[in-house]
Amino acid sequence: xxxxxxxxxxxxxxxPEKLWAALTQPEFTKRYWCETWQESEWKPGASxxxxxxxxxxxxxxxxxxxxxxxxxxxxxxxxFVPEMKAEGHSLLTYEITPTEGGVKLVLTHEMDRxxxxxxxxxxxxxxxxxxxxxxxxxxxxxxxxxTKWPEGH
Numbered sequence: 001x002x003x004x005x006x007x008x009x010x011x012x013x014x015x016p017e018k019l020w021a022a023l024t025q026p027e028f029t030k031r032y033w034c035e036t037w038q039e040s041e042w043k044p045g046a047s048x049x050x051x052x053x054x055x056x057x058x059x060x061x062x063x064x065x066x067x068x069x070x071x072x073x074x075x076x077x078x079x080f081v082p083e084m085k086a087e088g089h090s091l092l093t094y095e096i097t098p099t100e101g102g103v104k105l106v107l108t109h110e111m112d113r114x115x116x117x118x119x120x121x122x123x124x125x126x127x128x129x130x131x132x133x134x135x136x137x138x139x140x141x142x143x144x145x146x147t148k149w150p151e152g153h
Contacts, residue, residue, distance in 0.1 A: 020069035
């Protein structure tokens with residue numbers, strides 16, 4: 001049982017297919033996720049990595065569950081912050097459920113480690129990113145604070 005966990009639930013006025021694309025496709029993630037993009041073959045067992053705009057690898061992992069547009073599960077290991085990389089792999093799960101007015105997204109990021117520095121960091125990072133994703137899908141524009149990679153990182 002994971003001992004460090006962050007769960008975020010949001011309702012978005014969109015379709016499951018559009019949300020799925022926004023979570024996985026570079027043309028969307030670059031707009032709301034600090035100019036980053038993900039690279040993967042998007043199938044169970046495939047490698048996954050998130051890329052920083054300057055070409056560095058931010059995070060790596062493996063696709064565990066790929067069930068579009070319902071569920072995506074992947075392992076996640078930070079690559080650019082030494083103390084977080086030292087913690088090893090965490091597990092990220094996106095669950096998408098259609099609702100009457102759109103979709104419900106449940107994001108769970110967890111790790112089998114007490115007081116994880118990674119889970120503490122993502123607990124502060126996910127809310128603005130998912131809020132920006134929601135804004136992008138509902139209005140066509142992301143939140144300004146998540147459109148550029150932070151200087152010095």
